[in-house]
Amino acid sequence: MTYIKWFLIITFWTFVAAFFHYTLPQKDIVRITDTYEKRIDFGENSIFWASADTGNAGTAVNRDIFFIQTKLAKSGDVMVYRNEDTGWGWPPYFKFDTTNLQAEASDLKSAAEAPQYAMIKHYGWRNEFLSIFPNAISVKVVDGPNASKGWPILNILILTLFAAVSYFIFVRWRRFRMARIDPTLEEIQDNWEAAGDAVEGGHGRLKGWLNSWRAK
Numbered sequence: 184m185t186y187i188k189w190f191l192i193i194t195f196w197t198f199v200a201a202f203f204h205y206t207l208p209q210k211d212i213v214r215i216t217d218t219y220e221k222r223i224d225f226g227e228n229s230i231f232w233a234s235a236d237t238g239n240a241g242t243a244v245n246r247d248i249f250f251i252q253t254k255l256a257k258s259g260d261v262m263v264y265r266n267e268d269t270g271w272g273w274p275p276y277f278k279f280d281t282t283n284l285q286a287e288a289s290d291l292k293s294a295a296e297a298p299q300y301a302m303i304k305h306y307g308w309r310n311e312f313l314s315i316f317p318n319a320i321s322v323k324v325v326d327g328p329n330a331s332k333g334w335p336i337l338n339i340l341i342l343t344l345f346a347a348v349s350y351f352i353f354v355r356w357r358r359f360r361m362a363r364i365d366p367t368l369e370e371i372q373d374n375w376e377a378a379g380d381a382v383e384g385g386h387g388r389l390k391g392w393l394n395s396w397r398a399k
Contacts, residue, residue, distance in 0.1 A: 206274045207341065208306050209317075210332040212325060213253035213262060214298045218289045223248045231307065231315045233267035249285045251319055256300055256328030264305055265316040274306060276320055288322050300325050302332065 224245040225232060232248075249266035266285050269278040293299035302325045307317035 203342065203345075205307055207338045208276075208304050208320060208335070210302055210304050210335075211253075211262065212256040212300055212302055212328055212330055212332070214256060214293055214295070214300055215251060215253050215288055215291045215322075217252040217292060218285060219250050219252070220247050221250060222246070228313050228315055231313070232265070233269055233318060234272050249281060250316070251285070251288045251303070251322075253301075253303065262309060263316055264303060264319040266319045269318070276306070278320060284319060284322060288319070291322065291324060298328075300328055300330065302330065 222245055223232070251264045251266055253262050253264065254260065255262050266281050266288070267278075268281045269276045271277065288301075291299055291301045301322050303322050304320045305317040306320065308315055309317055
């Protein structure tokens with residue numbers, strides 16, 4: 184049972200880390216090579232696409248999506264971003280300026296011979312196998328490929344707040360467990376031992392299981 188407990192704990196925190204990594208904003212220094220619009224038919228990866236632009240119907244199985252095609256300044260790898268409104272939905276970026284952002288990105292296109300670099304703030308992942316694209320939030324001109332991205336103040340504040348809340352919940356749960364759950368488990372174990380179970384192996388397994396859930 185101890186292995187199951189640790190498996191559940193690790194799985195939970197893995198999902199939490201993935202959630203924050205997908206949702207929190209990140210910044211890339213890029214050279215914009217092209218911008219385009221493409222009709223997308225939503226399939227199994229539909230959860231990784233935002234809702235329709237604010238004011239448009241949101242029930243269509245396909246719609247036109249803006250894309251920003253770039254090359255990362257440091258590695259030179261290709262990175263493609265989608266450009267969709269988030270509106271009032273999740274994540275709460277309250278982005279309503281998709282068309283304006285596409286126009287700004289188009290104005291910053293440059294060739295490798297005369298590069299112009301930009302910083303794109305985005306959230307989400309790029310996965311070629313699942314056709315997932317990060318969503319661009321903003322774009323601005325920077326001096327060069329080594330321009331500073333600045334401190335991720337928002338990310339630090341959110342993660343600090345989450346850590347504080349998690350610690351508070353952990354402390355309250357530990358106190359509740361020590362005051363209510365552990366005495367109950369001890370009472371159950373004492374009653375079991377007093378009953379003198381004939382199957383010693385089963386008794387040992389139950390005792391180990393009870394001990395695994397006690398506060399350490």
